[in-house]
Amino acid sequence: MSDEKPMMPSAAKDRPGFLSSAETAQDMAGDPQTQAGELPLGAPPGTQPPEMHEAAETNASMMSEPQPMTTNPAAIAGHGAGQGAGHGASDGAANNGDPTPLGASAYPFRDNPLLPEAIAAGRMPFAPALSAPASISHFATLNDTAPVEADREHLGWLCYSLSAPPPAPDATQHTIEFDQILVHWENYGPISTYTVVDRRGSGGAFTAAALDALPEDWLSGLTGIRMFGLHVYFEETNGPERNPASLARLFGRDDYIGASLAGGKARVWADWHQDDGFPKLLLRDDGLSPRQAGRLVMDLVRFEASRMAALTEHARLRRLDRQLAVWEQRLQPDSDQTAADSEAITIVRAGLLSHYRERLALSICDEYEEAARVALHAVEEGRLPGLVPLSDYLGHSMEGVHQDISQWRERFALIERELERAEARLERDDRDQLTEAIQLQTAVMARTVQAQTQNRRLFQLFGLVGLTTAFGFIARLMADGLTSLGLVESPALVSLIGLPVALLLAYALVFGTGSKRR
Numbered sequence: 160m161s162d163e164k165p166m167m168p169s170a171a172k173d174r175p176g177f178l179s180s181a182e183t184a185q186d187m188a189g190d191p192q193t194q195a196g197e198l199p200l201g202a203p204p205g206t207q208p209p210e211m212h213e214a215a216e217t218n219a220s221m222m223s224e225p226q227p228m229t230t231n232p233a234a235i236a237g238h239g240a241g242q243g244a245g246h247g248a249s250d251g252a253a254n255n256g257d258p259t260p261l262g263a264s265a266y267p268f269r270d271n272p273l274l275p276e277a278i279a280a281g282r283m284p285f286a287p288a289l290s291a292p293a294s295i296s297h298f299a300t301l302n303d304t305a306p307v308e309a310d311r312e313h314l315g316w317l318c319y320s321l322s323a324p325p326p327a328p329d330a331t332q333h334t335i336e337f338d339q340i341l342v343h344w345e346n347y348g349p350i351s352t353y354t355v356v357d358r359r360g361s362g363g364a365f366t367a368a369a370l371d372a373l374p375e376d377w378l379s380g381l382t383g384i385r386m387f388g389l390h391v392y393f394e395e396t397n398g399p400e401r402n403p404a405s406l407a408r409l410f411g412r413d414d415y416i417g418a419s420l421a422g423g424k425a426r427v428w429a430d431w432h433q434d435d436g437f438p439k440l441l442l443r444d445d446g447l448s449p450r451q452a453g454r455l456v457m458d459l460v461r462f463e464a465s466r467m468a469a470l471t472e473h474a475r476l477r478r479l480d481r482q483l484a485v486w487e488q489r490l491q492p493d494s495d496q497t498a499a500d501s502e503a504i505t506i507v508r509a510g511l512l513s514h515y516r517e518r519l520a521l522s523i524c525d526e527y528e529e530a531a532r533v534a535l536h537a538v539e540e541g542r543l544p545g546l547v548p549l550s551d552y553l554g555h556s557m558e559g560v561h562q563d564i565s566q567w568r569e570r571f572a573l574i575e576r577e578l579e580r581a582e583a584r585l586e587r588d589d590r591d592q593l594t595e596a597i598q599l600q601t602a603v604m605a606r607t608v609q610a611q612t613q614n615r616r617l618f619q620l621f622g623l624v625g626l627t628t629a630f631g632f633i634a635r636l637m638a639d640g641l642t643s644l645g646l647v648e649s650p651a652l653v654s655l656i657g658l659p660v661a662l663l664l665a666y667a668l669v670f671g672t673g674s675k676r677r
Contacts, residue, residue, distance in 0.1 A: 263275075284457065285332070285334075285343055285345065285354065285457065286450070286453040286454040286456075286457045287341055287343070287354070287356050287453045288449035288450055288452075288453050289356070289358075289393055289449055289452040289453045289456060290358070290449050290452070291360070291393050291394050291395035291396070291398070291444045291452070292360025292361075292392070292393060292394050292395055292398070293356060293357060293358050293359075293360045293392075293393045294356070294357040294359075294360055294367065294368060294369040294390070294391070294392055294393075295354070295355070295356050295357075295369055295390070295391040295392075295393065295456055296354075296355045296368050296369040296370040296388070296389070296390050296391075296437070297352070297353065297354045297355070297388065297389045297391075297460045298352070298353055298370075298385055298386075298387065298388035298389070298437075299350055299351065299352045299353075299385070299386040299387060299388075299464065300350070300351050300352075300353075300381055300382065300383035300384060300385055300386065301349055301350055301383050301384055301386050302349050302351070302382045302383030302384070303349050303383075305382045305383065307331065307346045307348070307351075309382045310344070310346055310351045310381075310382060310383075311326050311330060311333075311346070313377070313380060313381060313382065314326055314333060314344050316377070317335070317342070317373070317374070317377050318333075318335055320374065320377070321335065321337045323335040323336075323337060326344070331345065331346045331347075332344060332345040332346065338372075339357070339358040339359050340355070340356070340357055340358070340369075340372045340373075341354075341355070341356040341358070342354070342355050342356075342373070343355075343356075349383075350386070351383070354457075354460075355369040355370055355372065355373060356369060357369040357372050360392075360393070360394075363399070364392040364394060364399075364409060364441055365390065365392055365409065365439055365441075368390050368437070369390070370390075385436075386467065386468075386471065387463065387464060387467040387468075387471075388436055388437040388438075389437060389438055389440065389459075389460055389463050390437045390438070390439050390440070391439075391440045391441075391442055391456055391459065391460075392439075392440070392441050392442065393442045393444065393452060393456065394441065394442070394443055394444065395444055396443070396444050396445055396446070398443065401426075401428065401441075401443060403545075406428050406441075409441065410428075410430040410439065411430075411434075412430065412432065415428050415429060415430045415546075416428070416429050416431070416546055416547040416548065416549065416551075416552050417429070417543045417546035417547075417548070418540045418541060418542060418543055418546070418548040418549050418550075419540070419541040419542070419543055420442075420455060420538045420539060420540060420541070421447060421451060421455055421538065421539050422539045422541075423445065423446075423541065424444075424445050424446040424447050424451065425442055425443060425444060425445050425446075425447050425452075425455060426442075426443040426445060426543065427440055427441065427442050427443070427459070427549075428440075428441045428443075428546075429441070429549075431552070438463060440459060442455070442456065442459075455538055458534050458537045458538045459534070459538065461530070461531075461534040461537075462531050462534035462535055462538070462549065462553075465527045465528070465530035465531035465534060466527070466528075466531045466553060466556060466557070468527040469524045469527035469528050469531070469557065469560060470556065470557075470560065472520050472523055472524045472527065473524055473559075473560045473563060473564070475520070476517060476520055476521070476524075476563070476564075476567070477563075479514075479517055479567050480567075482510070482514065483567065483570045483571070483574070486507045486510055486511075486574050487570070487573075487574065487577075489503040489506060489507050490503060490504075490507060490574065490577045490578065490581060492581075499581045499585075500585075501585060503581075504578060504581055504582055504585065507574065507578060508578060511571075511574070511575070511578075518571060521564050521567060521568055524560060524564055525564070528553075528557055528560070531553055532550075532553070535549055535550055535553065619669050619670060622665070622668075622669040623662075623665050623666060623669050623670075625665075626661075626664070626665030626668055626669060627658075627661050627662045627665040629661075629665075630657070630660070630661025630662075630664055630665055631654070631657065631658050631661045633657075633661070634653065634654055634656075634657025634658065634660070634661055635650070635654045635657070637653070637657070638650035638651075638652075638653030638654045638657065641653065
């Protein structure tokens with residue numbers, strides 16, 4: 160590094176060659192494509208329309224807890240697509256000023272438009288060539304609010320301060336080298352990884368970390384939060400003797416772990432107590448080539464990244480204990496009920512749907528652990544006498560994770576089964592209640608018909624008596640009239656004869672009219 164360095168600006172707008180956030184927002188506000196919710200022409204990969212950013216902000220304000228990290232563990236470790244080579248190398252079509260798309264055919268074919276992206280995703284992961292002695296530091300940051308441009312701009316200022324070429328405008332990875340220091344940056348949406356290699360290796364193991372070679376004010380200006388970090392010291396074959404006493408002095412404790420790697424071509428001793436937030440790995444070269452050493456270090460980084468990702472997800476999921484207890488309590492029926500009521504079932508069912516991310520995170524933890532085991536398989540681990548190997552250490556650190564995840568999965572399954580049983584019981588109770596209601600309604604209707612029939616018969620009887628009396632009275636009046644005219648000598652006889660006639664006439668009127676109505 161040169162002795163004279165420009166002062167580090169305190170605001171993004173002071174950095175040459177980069178637009179401030181206010182200028183960027185002003186340009187986007189005047190762009191009709193941006194206003195319509197479309198991406199502007201030439202937008203870098205991963206850019207989202209404005210309404211997607213607004214939706215993300217709305218979701219962030221609604222969620223009080225961080226969301227599960229669904230990023231591939233290899234991304235967190237910095238094992239992404241593509242590898243920059245040389246001083247200030249970046250990915251993208253802008254690299255070396257070549258406008259030809261990546262993977263373009265020299266033959267007259269109509270290529271798949273996704274072919275460049277597919278080729279970039281299938282590139283070999285970044286792995287620097289290492290020669291002992293060397294110090295390596297790796298860390299990852301998570302930023303859910305600032306876009307990739309923020310990290311790219313911050314890296315650009317480091318390049319500016321070192322007089323190195325900045326990253327391309329659409330780059331998602333970039334490598335710079337200065338004074339035997341290498342800095343490699345990769346971005347995966349909200350996650351950025353940084354690998355720093357100090358090839359000088361002076362002073363011995365862990366006397367200075369590779370990160371110490373970078374400006375402190377640049378490190379403090381990094382966006383996002385640190386997810387994990389790792390320090391590795393790669394020492395030569397003829398380095399200091401490494402026995403239990405010297406290793407205990409180096410790490411400050413005697414409970415370090417160790418293993419042979421790469422089929423016996425390397426040995427590693429590690430201290431995971433993270434006194435400064437970074438585990439320390441001492442890697443001894445026993446016959447590695449520079450490329451083998453670089454790949455071995457990045458596989459160890461991938462192992463730690465996957466392990467920490469699983470433990471971080473597990474820590475975030477600890478709140479499931481309380482939520483599951485609430486759901487289980489709601490599904491407990493009252494003393495006078497055989498099953499939970501419909502309101503409790505609806506609340507629990509809605510809660511399960513709203514916590515689908517947590518259920519997904521249970522599988523993500525398993526994927527992270529599997530990624531860690533794949534990394535261990537890649538390093539060809541073997542045992543060193545009297546030391547705990549990396550595989551055993553992974554099993555010990557993940558033991559609590561396994562127990563909790565198994566418990567949470569079983570409780571989720573029990574809640575699902577209890578919901579199904581409660582819904583079935585509720586449906587059966589509703590069906591029984593409906594059947595009882597139909598039977599009661601049928602009985603009421605039958606009694607109503609019976610009462611109507613009785614009332615009709617009583618009305619007919621009263622009508623028969625009344626009409627018979629009326630017709631008999633009319634017959635008596637007629638008999639008296641005929642007697643006064645001298646046509647009949649005995650009015651009583653006429654009345655007696657008219658009585659059955661009145662009865663028959665009344666019966667015909669009452670029952671004949673009722674039959675016609677029916």
